Amino acid sequence: MPSHRASHRAPRKSHWRRNLSVALSVVIIGGTAVWWLSRADPIETPVATTSDAASTTSPSATKKAMKWSPTSIESAAAKTLANDLSLEDLAGQLIIARHRNNAASLALVRDKHFAGVMVTSPQILDVSTNDPLSQIKAFNADIQEAGGERDYPVMVPVDQEGGLVTRLKRPMTPFPTFMSAGAAIAGDPKQGAQAVAGATKASGAELRAAGFNTVFAPIGDVTIGAADPIIGTRSAGTDPAIVAKSVVAAVTGYSQAGLISAVKHFPGHNVSADSHSALPLLASDKKRLADHDLVPFKSAIAAGAPSIMTGHLNVSSIDPGVPASMSRKVITGVLRKELGYDGLVVSDSLGMGAVVKRYPGGEAAVQAIKAGSDLALMPADNDRAYLAVLAALKSGEIPEKQARASVARVIAHLLHADAAPQLNGDAGSHAIESQALSAAAITMVSEVCGASDPVTAVRPSGSSAAVANFKAAAKEAGLSTSGGSSLAFTSSRSAYADIVVSTDRPYALANSTAPTKIALYGTELPAMRALVAVLTGKAEARGKLPVDGIAVKQC
Incomplete structure (x- = not known):
C-alpha cells in the first residue's frame, strides 16, 4: 500500500498525458485522421443564465456559452481507451467503490480497475489531527497513483452540497445550505444567480485542490415542504422554476472550477419517504412530472450539466414498482431519449435500503447499468458487484457496446476536468463568496x-x-x-x-x-x-422565501 505522503505526486498527471500523446497521436474520426494535440478545442466558458441574458442572446448562443463538456478530441481519445479495455477492466470501470478501508479501496482501483472510490464521513477526515486535510489529500493522491496505468484520472467524488451535507469540514470554507440559493434567486434572479455561481465556483476550487474531481451536487429535487423527511433545505425550494435557476447557477460555478457536478436525484425526490430506508412512491402522473418534478433537470440538461444522479424512486406513471435507478424506462426512455441527455448518468448509492433488499449481492449494480447508468455508485459489496457485472458482460446481459459507450463518456469527462485551469483552491480562503451567498x-x-x-x-x-x-x-x-x-x-x-x-x-x-x-x-x-x-442596519435582507406555507408579514 502506498504511504500517506502529503505531496501530490506531480509525475502521475504528466504520466497519463504523456501516454495519451503517444498512444493517440492519430485518432480516426469518421474515417479522417486527426492528430492528437494537448488541447485543440477551447474550453467554453460557462455563464449564469438569467432572464436578462436570455433576452439579448439567442437560445443557441446561450446554450453554447453554458456548455461545459468534453471536446471532440477528448471524446475520441476516451472512445479509443474504452475500446482497448479487457472485459475484466471494463467491469471495474463501471463501478465507484464503497470505501471500507484505504488498502481495500486502493486494491480495487489498482487490481480491478474500479472507476473510482467514494469516501464518506466519518472516514473522510481525521479532525483530531492538526492538519486534517492533509490526510484526505494524501489518500486522493494514492488513489490516482493506484490507477497510474490507465492513462486517465481515477474518479474521486465527494458529497459537498453545503449546509447539513458537508463531508469536508475544517479547514474548508463552510457554505450555507442549498435553500439559500433559492432564497437568493427568488429575491433577485440576476444577482442571486451570480452569488450562487460564485459560491459553487469557490467551493469547487477548494475541492479540486484537495484532489477531488467530482461533486455530487447540486440538488435538483423540488422539496414538498415541511413534511419532507430527507431533502429539506438541501433543495432550493418548492417552486420548480426557482429550483431550476438555482441548479443552473450552481452547475455553472462548479464547471468554472473544472469540477464534474452531478444534479440529483432524477426524476425528483419529491416524496414523503426516505429512500435510505424504503422505496418512496413518486405518484406524479406524466403531466405533473413534466410540469413540476422534471423542470430543474430539463434546465440542467439545457445548460450542459456534466452528470445526473438517479434516485431510488418508484415512479408509478412510468415503471411501477421498479426503482428509477434500476429502470430502463426511466433512464434510457425518459432521460436519454425523451430529454436528450448525453452526459454522465450515475446511480445513487446502491447500499441504500430502497434497493439493497430488492437486489441482493451484486444484482443492484447489474440492473443499474442495464437500465442505462454509466456508473454504479457504492454497491453494498464491492467484490460481489464486480463479479456480477463481469458475469453480465460475459453473458451479454449487459451489452458490451453499451458498457464501452458508458466508459467512454466517463473517461472523456475525466479528461476534460483534468485539463481545466486550476483556480485558487486554498482551503478556507473563500469566506467572502460564502458570505455573499448568505447576504443574498x-x-x-x-x-x-x-x-x-x-x-x-x-x-x-x-x-x-x-x-x-x-x-x-x-x-x-x-x-x-x-x-x-x-x-x-x-x-x-x-x-x-x-x-x-x-x-x-x-x-x-x-x-x-x-x-x-x-x-x-x-x-x-x-x-x-x-x-x-x-x-446593525449595514445591509438589507435581500432574499425571499423559496418555500410555501409561511406567511410573510407585510407592513
Whole structure:
C-alpha cells in the first residue's frame, strides 16, 4: 500500500498525458485522421443564465456559452481507451467503490480497475489531527497513483452540497445550505444567480485542490415542504422554476472550477419517504412530472450539466414498482431519449435500503447499468458487484457496446476536468463568496412595522454552534452580545424572542409570534456575518422565501 505522503505526486498527471500523446497521436474520426494535440478545442466558458441574458442572446448562443463538456478530441481519445479495455477492466470501470478501508479501496482501483472510490464521513477526515486535510489529500493522491496505468484520472467524488451535507469540514470554507440559493434567486434572479455561481465556483476550487474531481451536487429535487423527511433545505425550494435557476447557477460555478457536478436525484425526490430506508412512491402522473418534478433537470440538461444522479424512486406513471435507478424506462426512455441527455448518468448509492433488499449481492449494480447508468455508485459489496457485472458482460446481459459507450463518456469527462485551469483552491480562503451567498439569501419574514433603529446589543440563544459563530461575527462588527434585544436561533422548533432566526428549515417561523422573524439558511461564521450586517442596519435582507406555507408579514 502506498504511504500517506502529503505531496501530490506531480509525475502521475504528466504520466497519463504523456501516454495519451503517444498512444493517440492519430485518432480516426469518421474515417479522417486527426492528430492528437494537448488541447485543440477551447474550453467554453460557462455563464449564469438569467432572464436578462436570455433576452439579448439567442437560445443557441446561450446554450453554447453554458456548455461545459468534453471536446471532440477528448471524446475520441476516451472512445479509443474504452475500446482497448479487457472485459475484466471494463467491469471495474463501471463501478465507484464503497470505501471500507484505504488498502481495500486502493486494491480495487489498482487490481480491478474500479472507476473510482467514494469516501464518506466519518472516514473522510481525521479532525483530531492538526492538519486534517492533509490526510484526505494524501489518500486522493494514492488513489490516482493506484490507477497510474490507465492513462486517465481515477474518479474521486465527494458529497459537498453545503449546509447539513458537508463531508469536508475544517479547514474548508463552510457554505450555507442549498435553500439559500433559492432564497437568493427568488429575491433577485440576476444577482442571486451570480452569488450562487460564485459560491459553487469557490467551493469547487477548494475541492479540486484537495484532489477531488467530482461533486455530487447540486440538488435538483423540488422539496414538498415541511413534511419532507430527507431533502429539506438541501433543495432550493418548492417552486420548480426557482429550483431550476438555482441548479443552473450552481452547475455553472462548479464547471468554472473544472469540477464534474452531478444534479440529483432524477426524476425528483419529491416524496414523503426516505429512500435510505424504503422505496418512496413518486405518484406524479406524466403531466405533473413534466410540469413540476422534471423542470430543474430539463434546465440542467439545457445548460450542459456534466452528470445526473438517479434516485431510488418508484415512479408509478412510468415503471411501477421498479426503482428509477434500476429502470430502463426511466433512464434510457425518459432521460436519454425523451430529454436528450448525453452526459454522465450515475446511480445513487446502491447500499441504500430502497434497493439493497430488492437486489441482493451484486444484482443492484447489474440492473443499474442495464437500465442505462454509466456508473454504479457504492454497491453494498464491492467484490460481489464486480463479479456480477463481469458475469453480465460475459453473458451479454449487459451489452458490451453499451458498457464501452458508458466508459467512454466517463473517461472523456475525466479528461476534460483534468485539463481545466486550476483556480485558487486554498482551503478556507473563500469566506467572502460564502458570505455573499448568505447576504443574498437572508430573508426578513416579518419585522416591527414603522421606523426602527438598528440593533446595538443582542442576547443570543439556541444551538451552541450558532451562538458561538454569531458572537464571533458580532465581535468583529462591534455588536454587543450582552443585554439588549433577545435573539433565538431555531432549526425546527418554534421559539419566542424579540428576534427569531431559523438556521435551516424556515417552517418553525410560521408558528413563532416573535415581532421579528428572519430566515438565514446557515449556521457558520460567514452566514452569521451576513445576519449581523442586517441587524446593525449595514445591509438589507435581500432574499425571499423559496418555500410555501409561511406567511410573510407585510407592513
